[in-house]
Amino acid sequence: MISTAAAPPPGPARIDVHTHLLPRDLPRWADRFGYSGFVGLEHPAGCRARMVRDDGTFFRDVDANLWDPAARLSDMHDTGVSAQVLSTVPVLFNYWAQPRDTLQVAQFLNDHLADVVRCHPDRFFGLGTLPMQDPDLAVRELDRCVGELGLHGIQIGSHVRGPLADWNLDEASLFPVFARAAELGAAVFVHPWDMMGEATMRKYWLPWLVGMPAECSRALCSLIFGGVLARLPTLRVCVAHGGGSFAATLGRIQHGFEARPDLCAIDNPLAPRDHVGRFWVDALVHDPLALRLVLDTLGEDRVAVGSDYPFPLGEARPGALVDSMALAPAVRAKLLRDNALNWLGIARESGCEEAP
Numbered sequence: 001m002i003s004t005a006a007a008p009p010p011g012p013a014r015i016d017v018h019t020h021l022l023p024r025d026l027p028r029w030a031d032r033f034g035y036s037g038f039v040g041l042e043h044p045a046g047c048r049a050r051m052v053r054d055d056g057t058f059f060r061d062v063d064a065n066l067w068d069p070a071a072r073l074s075d076m077h078d079t080g081v082s083a084q085v086l087s088t089v090p091v092l093f094n095y096w097a098q099p100r101d102t103l104q105v106a107q108f109l110n111d112h113l114a115d116v117v118r119c120h121p122d123r124f125f126g127l128g129t130l131p132m133q134d135p136d137l138a139v140r141e142l143d144r145c146v147g148e149l150g151l152h153g154i155q156i157g158s159h160v161r162g163p164l165a166d167w168n169l170d171e172a173s174l175f176p177v178f179a180r181a182a183e184l185g186a187a188v189f190v191h192p193w194d195m196m197g198e199a200t201m202r203k204y205w206l207p208w209l210v211g212m213p214a215e216c217s218r219a220l221c222s223l224i225f226g227g228v229l230a231r232l233p234t235l236r237v238c239v240a241h242g243g244g245s246f247a248a249t250l251g252r253i254q255h256g257f258e259a260r261p262d263l264c265a266i267d268n269p270l271a272p273r274d275h276v277g278r279f280w281v282d283a284l285v286h287d288p289l290a291l292r293l294v295l296d297t298l299g300e301d302r303v304a305v306g307s308d309y310p311f312p313l314g315e316a317r318p319g320a321l322v323d324s325m326a327l328a329p330a331v332r333a334k335l336l337r338d339n340a341l342n343w344l345g346i347a348r349e350s351g352c353e354e355a356p
């Protein structure tokens with residue numbers, strides 16, 4: 001018997017493509033691997049849980065809705081979300097660690113995420129995490145995520161950086177991961193992490209406010225200029241935070257491509273604007289004019305509601321910005337549901353139907 005709070009909310013379907021999940025209890029990876037740097041969860045009695053690096057560095061306070069499916073389902077009921085796409089928290093990418101250790105952590109996280117999806121297959125879709133600093137291992141875990149765990153895709157960082165790799169997403173070593181994702185039909189969610197400028201913008205949360213939008217554009221420009229999207233026409237990529245600064249600066253990016261092809265068109269002759277329609281972004285831009293620009297620039301078929309649940313820079317009521325705008329009903333349905341299903345590669349008949 002499903003409780004009322006866990007039941008799908010009434011009203012039209014609403015899919016949130018950008019939400020994060022962790023297991024409540026994480027092993028102390030430092031004890032297992034013999035070196036530190038891994039983020040874990042502490043649960044002080046009577047307090048909120050804390051995400052803390054094993055060297056004691058505090059990351060953020062979190063609540064049970066980060067790990068507890070029941071708490072999430074209750075929130076989803078209250079905010080009208082019929083389904084969430086789950087991915088890990090980017091500080092757990094661990095691209096800096098030894099690849100086999102990153103793989104072990106990724107398998108732990110992916111197994112947990114798949115268990116949550118398996119228990120509530122109509123309410124959750126899952127994206128795995130991969131040891132991207134070792135593309136061979138990444139491809140193997142991608143195969144396991146899709147083939148064994150039944151996940152719909154993966155979440156990767158806006159770049160891959162650590163002692164063994166310092167790569168943007170155009171890096172040739174990463175291409176086999178994208179090629180395999182395209183082959184498997186796995187959706188790829190690109191999330192900013194390791195924000196540029198963290199060393200030089202320490203005050204005012206600037207890495208999150210200034211660096212993060214640039215990270216998203218860096219990822220998109222790398223996929224475009226590197227020819228990844230052009231070479232893999234079936235690859236389905238969605239970039240977080242409305243694609244960051246990409247839409248607002250596409251005129252400059254296009255102009256740069258035309259003015260200095262010797263710098264920009266060296267790996268892909270196709271212009272940046274010709275890639276519009278080849279990728280999705282979420283709608284997490286916090287401003288109706290910005291969302292209007294994203295829709296007009298990137299296309300109303302390529303924008304899906306994503307809230308960054310359950311974190312504070314997210315949209316407290318997923319899709320509230322979309323709700324606030326004067327949109328044709330058909331466009332609204334695309335943003336709330338259809339575009340997410342198309343990106344995930346899910347036929348509409350298989351679930352998330354509009355409530356009668």
Ligand code: CO
Binds near residue numbers: 018020191240308
């Ligand atoms: Co996020």
